[in-house]
Amino acid sequence: MAQQLAIIVLVDIGNALEANSLRDNVYLFDNMKLHGSDGQGTGDLVTAIHGAYWRDGSQATEQVLNWLPYSLGSLPPTVPRGYESERALQSDARALEELDALTAKPDATDPAADLNEIRKAVGTRVKTTRRTKGRLSGQKVIDLTGEIVTDTSAGTYSYPAPVITDIYGQAVDEKIMYPAEYGSPDLVTDGWYWSATVDSSRPGTYSYSMRIQLHRLVQRGSEALWEPVNLTCESALRVTSEPKVNGFTGSGMGLLPLDPYPSSAQGAEYFQPGPQQPGPQQPGSQQSGVQQSGLVEEER
Amino acid sequence: MTSETDNGGARRPIAITAVVDCVGALATGTVHGNLYFYDTNKAGGSQGFGTEQLRTRVRSGDQVLWSVLALECEAYTAIDGIDIDHELCEPERRVYPGTDVAYWIGTVKKDIPGDTYYQVRFRLGSRDEPIVTTLSPSLVG
Numbered sequence: 001m002a003q004q005l006a007i008i009v010l011v012d013i014g015n016a017l018e019a020n021s022l023r024d025n026v027y028l029f030d031n032m033k034l035h036g037s038d039g040q041g042t043g044d045l046v047t048a049i050h051g052a053y054w055r056d057g058s059q060a061t062e063q064v065l066n067w068l069p070y071s072l073g074s075l076p077p078t079v080p081r082g083y084e085s086e087r088a089l090q091s092d093a094r095a096l097e098e099l100d101a102l103t104a105k106p107d108a109t110d111p112a113a114d115l116n117e118i119r120k121a122v123g124t125r126v127k128t129t130r131r132t133k134g135r136l137s138g139q140k141v142i143d144l145t146g147e148i149v150t151d152t153s154a155g156t157y158s159y160p161a162p163v164i165t166d167i168y169g170q171a172v173d174e175k176i177m178y179p180a181e182y183g184s185p186d187l188v189t190d191g192w193y194w195s196a197t198v199d200s201s202r203p204g205t206y207s208y209s210m211r212i213q214l215h216r217l218v219q220r221g222s223e224a225l226w227e228p229v230n231l232t233c234e235s236a237l238r239v240t241s242e243p244k245v246n247g248f249t250g251s252g253m254g255l256l257p258l259d260p261y262p263s264s265a266q267g268a269e270y271f272q273p274g275p276q277q278p279g280p281q282q283p284g285s286q287q288s289g290v291q292q293s294g295l296v297e298e299e300r
Numbered sequence: 301m302t303s304e305t306d307n308g309g310a311r312r313p314i315a316i317t318a319v320v321d322c323v324g325a326l327a328t329g330t331v332h333g334n335l336y337f338y339d340t341n342k343a344g345g346s347q348g349f350g351t352e353q354l355r356t357r358v359r360s361g362d363q364v365l366w367s368v369l370a371l372e373c374e375a376y377t378a379i380d381g382i383d384i385d386h387e388l389c390e391p392e393r394r395v396y397p398g399t400d401v402a403y404w405i406g407t408v409k410k411d412i413p414g415d416t417y418y419q420v421r422f423r424l425g426s427r428d429e430p431i432v433t434t435l436s437p438s439l440v441g
Contacts, residue, residue: 008371010319014312015342027338027350029319029371041319041336041350068373073315073340076367078401086398144313144365145405146396155312 005065006031007047007235009210012072013159017216022233026212027072036240045235050242051200063198065177065237069162069212075146077161084160088140091123091148123148127223141217141224152217152224160226163213164194171206171237175199200239207236313363313405315340316356316437320368322375322424325431331422332434345440352435355415358408359441366391366404368422377422379404380430384418389439412441 008029016025028045030037036048049063070077080086102114123140141149143156167179179196210233215226316339324334337354339346345357358364370377382391382404391406417436424431 006372008319008369010317010338010369012338012340012342014340018343024342027319027336029321029336031321031323031371033321033324070369072317072338075396076369076401076403077373079396079399083396083399090398144315145394145403146399 005047005049005063007045007065007067009067009069009162009164009212009233010072011069011162011212011214013162013214014073016231017159017214017229020229020231022212022231026233028235036238038238043233046205046238047235049198049200049237049239051203051239053241059201063200065179065196065198067164067167067194067210069164071159071161073144074158074161075142075144079146083146084139084142087142087146087148088123091140119150123150124152124224126217127225152219157217159217160215164210165213165230166211167194167196167208168211169208169234171208174206176202176204176206176237176239177208198237198239203239203241205236205238207234209234311362312340313365314344314356314358315365315367316354318366318368318379318420318422319371320377320422320424321371322377323372325422326425326427329431330434331431335433337437348437352433352437354437355440356437357441358412358439360408360411362408364389364391364406364408364439366420375425377424378402380421380423382406382418382420384439385416388412388416408439412439415440 010027010029011022012025012027016022019025022043024043026043027041028043029040030045030047032048033040035050037046038048039045047065049065051059051063053059068077075083098114098117102111105114123142126139126141141152141157143149144158149157164181171177172179177196177198179194181192181194184193212231212233214229214231216229218225218227316337319336319338320331321334325331328334332352335352336350337352338349339354339356341357342349346355347357348354356364366379366382368377368379379393379402384391384406388410389406389408391404393402393404395402415438417438419436420433421430422432
């Protein structure tokens, strides 16, 4: 199976919305730093893609890229899926409890103040539109600590995670990579993620663009809405030609340099390959595991 | 421009995010070269984005919220503690309601004349001992 390469797209949503641009407001990472990726943690990441080849020159496999968009200064991606909706339900339940307690109170001295407290518990539900329903449905405005926000004008709210809506550009046009959005059981990407297979047979540097959707909270009358804002940023792939190597040894493909015999006497007791399941062999060895096991016994 | 909102009321907390290359840090035994700090106060004058020496511009009364993001989403990464002058700020660990996902939050108690450096201790993978930042980020007045 091809190696999975991950690219994290970290967006400073507040500043990006303020500047109406992702320039200097997006930070890219991948897990190929040791393989030569440049610009980790900046907006100028060049992802190293090692074309994997057998030693006879034939292509061994494609590489697979995954993109994970995260937000700077929002709820972390590690909170459970649907956390915002869950908090909305919890706040509704709490408000109902408080309302129930208020109606049962025989001598409410300041019902207006009590109702105001309940209003705070209810928070601000975000109205969804045809463009924003789905992942944002049933949510309320919550802050960076997961608490319900009543006064959205204070600007203390958490932005929804950015969404990649397209990947295009030179690397796609020249058929270096084939990106697509897939459904996923992955809990940290809200059920969707962008992935691409990369044709690693053509070395070179290829740029690509990402269209990223952010959401700006707007107040229309008494309603709060997440208004989509589409911005773009660029990155690049650098495909190089490398022979396929053993990831453990860094040398050619072959058997792992593992001792086929447990070194301790206790371990040897458990090394009992059956006649239908020959044990591991040393490279170049024609002896079966059973025969080798016998040699170990003789050497003792 | 600072983190204060236009209405002059509540301020948006300044969020500091540590992005950790957990595998790289565990392989080398240090977060040096495997850690990238960011905050949300670039417009307020913070500097050093993407480095281990982030300088976060703060002022008295600002709330600062620290969280961590792992480069590999399967890797366990958490902040174990933040060592900073408690005369300035006393970060405390909290969890998002109903979860075990933690963050650290503290209020800047007073204006700072210069840089106040601090260290962050990280818990990574199944390693028993925390790994401490070698280069120090700072809060700047």
